Amino acid sequence: MSSKTKSADKLLFTSADWDFGTLKATYDAIEDIALNELKLDVYPNQIEVITSEQMLDAYSSIGMPLMYHHWSFGKRFVRDDVMYRKGYQGLAYEIVINSNPCISYVMEENTIVMQALVMAHAAFGHNHFFKNNYLFKQWTDAEGILDYLQFAKSYIAKCEDRHGFDAVERVLDAAHALMEQGVNRYSRPEKPNLAAELERERERAKYEDETYNDLWRTLPQPDQGDQDMDELKRKMRVEERRAQFGLPEENLLYFLEKNAPTLQAWEREILRIVRNIGQYFYPQKQTKMMNEGCACYVHYAIMNSLYDKGLISEGAMMEFIDYHSRVVFQAEYDDQRYSGFNPYALGFAMMQDIHRICVDPTEEDRAWFPDIAGNNEPVETLKEAWAHYRDESFILQFLSPKLMRDMRMFMIDDQSTSPHLEVAAIHDDNGYRKVRRSLARMHDVSVREPDMQVVDVDIRGNRQLYIQHTEHEGIRLEKSEAEMTLGYIGQLWGYGVTLQSVDYQSGEILHETTYTPDDLTSA
Amino acid sequence: MLYIVDRRKNPTGKSLGNRQRFMRRAKAQIKKAVENTIRSRGITDISSGDQITIPGKTLKEPGFHHMGRGGNRNYVLPGNKKFVQGDRIARPQGGDSGSGGSQASPDGEGEDEFQFTLTRDEFLDIFFEDLELPDLLKKSLKQTTAFRNARAGFSVEGTPSNLSLVRTMRNSLARRIGLRRPKTAEVRELEEKIAALQVKAEKRPNGKLTKSDDETLHTLLADLEEAKRRMKAIPFIDPIDTRYNQFQQIPDPNTQAVMFCLMDVSGSMSEQMKELAKRFFMLLHLFLHRKYEHVDVVFIRHTSRAAEVDEETFFYSRETGGTIVSTALEEMKKVLADRYPTDQWNIYAAQASDGDNYSNDGAKCTALLAEDLLPKCQYYAYIEITDEREAEIFAAAEGETALWKAYAPLAATHPQFALKRVTKAADIFPVFRELFAKNRAEATR
Numbered sequence: 001m002s003s004k005t006k007s008a009d010k011l012l013f014t015s016a017d018w019d020f021g022t023l024k025a026t027y028d029a030i031e032d033i034a035l036n037e038l039k040l041d042v043y044p045n046q047i048e049v050i051t052s053e054q055m056l057d058a059y060s061s062i063g064m065p066l067m068y069h070h071w072s073f074g075k076r077f078v079r080d081d082v083m084y085r086k087g088y089q090g091l092a093y094e095i096v097i098n099s100n101p102c103i104s105y106v107m108e109e110n111t112i113v114m115q116a117l118v119m120a121h122a123a124f125g126h127n128h129f130f131k132n133n134y135l136f137k138q139w140t141d142a143e144g145i146l147d148y149l150q151f152a153k154s155y156i157a158k159c160e161d162r163h164g165f166d167a168v169e170r171v172l173d174a175a176h177a178l179m180e181q182g183v184n185r186y187s188r189p190e191k192p193n194l195a196a197e198l199e200r201e202r203e204r205a206k207y208e209d210e211t212y213n214d215l216w217r218t219l220p221q222p223d224q225g226d227q228d229m230d231e232l233k234r235k236m237r238v239e240e241r242r243a244q245f246g247l248p249e250e251n252l253l254y255f256l257e258k259n260a261p262t263l264q265a266w267e268r269e270i271l272r273i274v275r276n277i278g279q280y281f282y283p284q285k286q287t288k289m290m291n292e293g294c295a296c297y298v299h300y301a302i303m304n305s306l307y308d309k310g311l312i313s314e315g316a317m318m319e320f321i322d323y324h325s326r327v328v329f330q331a332e333y334d335d336q337r338y339s340g341f342n343p344y345a346l347g348f349a350m351m352q353d354i355h356r357i358c359v360d361p362t363e364e365d366r367a368w369f370p371d372i373a374g375n376n377e378p379v380e381t382l383k384e385a386w387a388h389y390r391d392e393s394f395i396l397q398f399l400s401p402k403l404m405r406d407m408r409m410f411m412i413d414d415q416s417t418s419p420h421l422e423v424a425a426i427h428d429d430n431g432y433r434k435v436r437r438s439l440a441r442m443h444d445v446s447v448r449e450p451d452m453q454v455v456d457v458d459i460r461g462n463r464q465l466y467i468q469h470t471e472h473e474g475i476r477l478e479k480s481e482a483e484m485t486l487g488y489i490g491q492l493w494g495y496g497v498t499l500q501s502v503d504y505q506s507g508e509i510l511h512e513t514t515y516t517p518d519d520l521t522s523a
Numbered sequence: 524m525l526y527i528v529d530r531r532k533n534p535t536g537k538s539l540g541n542r543q544r545f546m547r548r549a550k551a552q553i554k555k556a557v558e559n560t561i562r563s564r565g566i567t568d569i570s571s572g573d574q575i576t577i578p579g580k581t582l583k584e585p586g587f588h589h590m591g592r593g594g595n596r597n598y599v600l601p602g603n604k605k606f607v608q609g610d611r612i613a614r615p616q617g618g619d620s621g622s623g624g625s626q627a628s629p630d631g632e633g634e635d636e637f638q639f640t641l642t643r644d645e646f647l648d649i650f651f652e653d654l655e656l657p658d659l660l661k662k663s664l665k666q667t668t669a670f671r672n673a674r675a676g677f678s679v680e681g682t683p684s685n686l687s688l689v690r691t692m693r694n695s696l697a698r699r700i701g702l703r704r705p706k707t708a709e710v711r712e713l714e715e716k717i718a719a720l721q722v723k724a725e726k727r728p729n730g731k732l733t734k735s736d737d738e739t740l741h742t743l744l745a746d747l748e749e750a751k752r753r754m755k756a757i758p759f760i761d762p763i764d765t766r767y768n769q770f771q772q773i774p775d776p777n778t779q780a781v782m783f784c785l786m787d788v789s790g791s792m793s794e795q796m797k798e799l800a801k802r803f804f805m806l807l808h809l810f811l812h813r814k815y816e817h818v819d820v821v822f823i824r825h826t827s828r829a830a831e832v833d834e835e836t837f838f839y840s841r842e843t844g845g846t847i848v849s850t851a852l853e854e855m856k857k858v859l860a861d862r863y864p865t866d867q868w869n870i871y872a873a874q875a876s877d878g879d880n881y882s883n884d885g886a887k888c889t890a891l892l893a894e895d896l897l898p899k900c901q902y903y904a905y906i907e908i909t910d911e912r913e914a915e916i917f918a919a920a921e922g923e924t925a926l927w928k929a930y931a932p933l934a935a936t937h938p939q940f941a942l943k944r945v946t947k948a949a950d951i952f953p954v955f956r957e958l959f960a961k962n963r964a965e966a967t968r
Contacts, residue, residue, distance in 0.1 A: 043524050061538065482588075
């Protein structure tokens with residue numbers, strides 16, 4: 001038997017089409033490499049084959065297989081649908097869910113090479129990252145998420161039946177506007193658990209039923225200018241008040257859920273649902289670049305290994321390289337196609353760069369990364385990094401001078417008082433650290449998103465709620481959006497809300513907006 | 524450890540619920556956009572493509588976000604070409620001059636309004652969603668099946684007119700790079716060098732080059748020959764590069780149907796009422812064109828006489844006179860007998876009138892409808908247009924117009940007959956939807 005025919009026998013597939021047999025055989029070959037060569041640690045995999053139409057469906061509900069209904073998902077669907085049908089925008093090749101088992105959706109239209117790429121990328125790359133990164137471990141519950149979404153979906157559907165579309169939509173609109181301010185950043189949240197959620201919800205309803213007394217309704221309202229109330233109000237020092245409400249509180253949704261005086265039990269529950277979902281996605285936001293970089297590194301290693309073993313043909317390898325190079329393409333700043341750093345490109349480049357530093361370091365690398373340079377354990381080193389960093393700290397720790405030179409990074413300083421922009425640093429000895437710090441800050445969610453906190457509430461007075469935006473470096477809030485969002489907060493709170501922007505250094509109030517509910521102005 | 528699940532058979536349209544909620548939300552704007560379109564454009568213009576933009580004000584999803592500019596910030600960009608530390612760059616255009624950074628927002632606000640654009644087709648799809656002609660039967664025996672072209676990716680063979688330039692050139696470029704075909708510029712460069720050397724030789728007294736120059740010349744000539752050989756051997760575009768847009772013929776079965784539009788243009792109809800009637804028919808016309816490409820439309824208008832007219836006359840010319848409704852029905856009957864045999868055509872009719880009729884004509888109309896027309900029709904819709912003020916009076920007095928009185932009993936005995944009242948422009952679309960809702964039968968039951 002000649003070596004040529006022998007190698008042809010070994011090929012996993014020879015045509016572009018696939019069936020479940022080849023899919024399984026390919027998966028097994030990939031799994032072998034992932035577990036035995038790269039020694040990845042993954043959740044069990046579940047691959048689901050879907051049509052492009054189903055992909056569009058999944059798209060619009062933020063990639064989740066189960067989601068409650070809301071018009072904003074419909075808006076996304078209409079837009080994606082139009083874009084896709086007109087050919088302006090392709091569909092993602094895959095969607096992967098951080099759950100146990102880890103679910104990856106692949107499209108039936110994909111060729112077998114694409115399926116192999118997708119499985120290596122999602123079912124092993126992302127999967128490993130989900131299971132091992134500290135943020136995901138700390139903040140999300142892969143076991144419970146699908147159950148929880150199921151609960152959320154049916155709970156909200158039930159609310160719609162009971163209270164009408166409009167009432168539910170109003171609460172959801174408001175909650176969505178505050179989703180970014182609905183995450184705990186520093187404390188560990190309790191994990192959502194279906195059984196406990198149901199139990200808690202049942203108890204809340206039961207307590208209300210038991211303590212309901214129709215007589216309360218008939219009592220006359222207390223006088224506004226009551227002497228005793230005034231006395232109490234004076235006594236109640238601001239500090240005490242704040243301590244009572246656990247202020248300042250950065251999780252606005254949490255605060256409203258617990259403290260808004262006029263909300264119904266089901267409305268609080270909806271706020272909680274939106275909050276939990278926001279919390280679930282919070283790690284993804286902070287690790288986008290690393291997560292994609294990890295998945296790209298893994299698929300690149302696996303596909304090359306498949307090729308080296310003679311399991312896929314040269315043609316298949318060419319096809320793979322075509323897809324791969326499109327995914328990790330980075331446009332330069334003056335290119336028409338430029339729209340920021342491509343997380344796939346930057347992530348993949350950094351992973352490859354770390355690999356190089358481990359295996360084949362230069363003198364410079366030894367000076368910059370003494371602990372990993374030349375340790376000859378690239379995969380172990382990367383796995384350490386994937387487990388213990390997020391985008392911002394990862395860049396700060398691992399972005400090498402060589403990569404800054406390769407991508408020709410430069411840093412712009414943009415002072416609003418200056419009529420022009422200044423190049424503050426470039427990829428040279430003077431600039432490496434500055435560029436690296438600046439790029440890291442760009443990937444820091446807490447810098448990108450405004451710093452909002454509930455600081456005070458006039459609970460004995462007119463129940464005015466005070467929200468503070470700490471303004472850094474004169475970067476202001478988008479005015480019209482902030483006003484609309486303030487309106488939503490007012491709706492949930494039921495009374496007036498004041499938004500103050502405060503300078504982070506001087507503590508001086510820069511501007512102030514107040515929302516007054518309609519029914520109060522008329523009263 | 525691995526589960527592969529085939530979800531392709533699962534129902535699609537999971538986001539239908541979301542879509543419906545979105546449509547509910549956008550309904551006001553969509554309605555407005557359509558009304559504007561119908562008001563501002565002639566009926567034939569509507570069929571030509573245009574874009575309808577729905578402003579997204581109430582579709583906005585606000586949140587607390589930083590402004591895109593202003594303040595002091597720094598950021599990193601890739602792809603430095605020539606900058607060194609300390610360089611100053613003019614602010615890109617469109618940016619604020621940034622004087623102080625305060626009070627810079629008012630002019631920036633409007634730009635950020637989110638808009639999404641539906642093309643006319645998609646817009647009409649949404650508009651006429653869930654509407655259809657009831658009980659459309661595949662009646663005709665000589666039914667023609669038309670074919671429609673739909674894109675079906677790319678293929679390696681096809682006619683030159685379907686050549687996909689981008690794909691072809693991409694393949695060609697890759698092949699040329701892969702096989703190292705010399706570029707024209709490189710060949711020209713070689714030729715220039717050779718020419719320069721030859722000129723140099725002529726200038727020398729003995730007409731010969733120095734030894735080293737001579738060697739260079741020889742290698743250059745050899746290179747040039749090789750380059751030319753390669754260029755010839757490796758074509759710019761090879762048949763293996765070519766890719767063609769592929770189209771698939773998708774059968775588009777159609778059934779023959781005819782819609783009769785009957786409109787009262789007599790003197791009792793005020794300008795405003797005629798306008799309403801016309802609007803209704805415009806909508807109908809648009810709907811038929813959109814959904815049923817091969818539907819014949821017959822326009823009949825009547826005063827005390829009735830005539831079949833063309834579209835232009837039907838919608839745009841003026842006429843007044845007395846009112847005898849039966850003339851229109853007679854005319855319809857005649858056209859039916861002449862051109863549209865019942866066994867081959869699905870027949871529909873819509874009639875608009877203010878309900879006035881010549882006093883003795885009611886019985887005749889009822890008879891015509893009950894005996895001749897309704898048995899042949901799949902669906903017959905009667906729209907009565909009343910003045911807004913009149914409507915109030917009628918509602919109070921439970922009064923009915925002559926025609927309504929005559930027609931009302933028919934609705935009870937004939938399920939394919941429907942009556943509706945329209946009093947103002949805002950009613951037209953709801954009434955239209957009611958008349959042509961997909962599951963009208965179930966809904967009314």
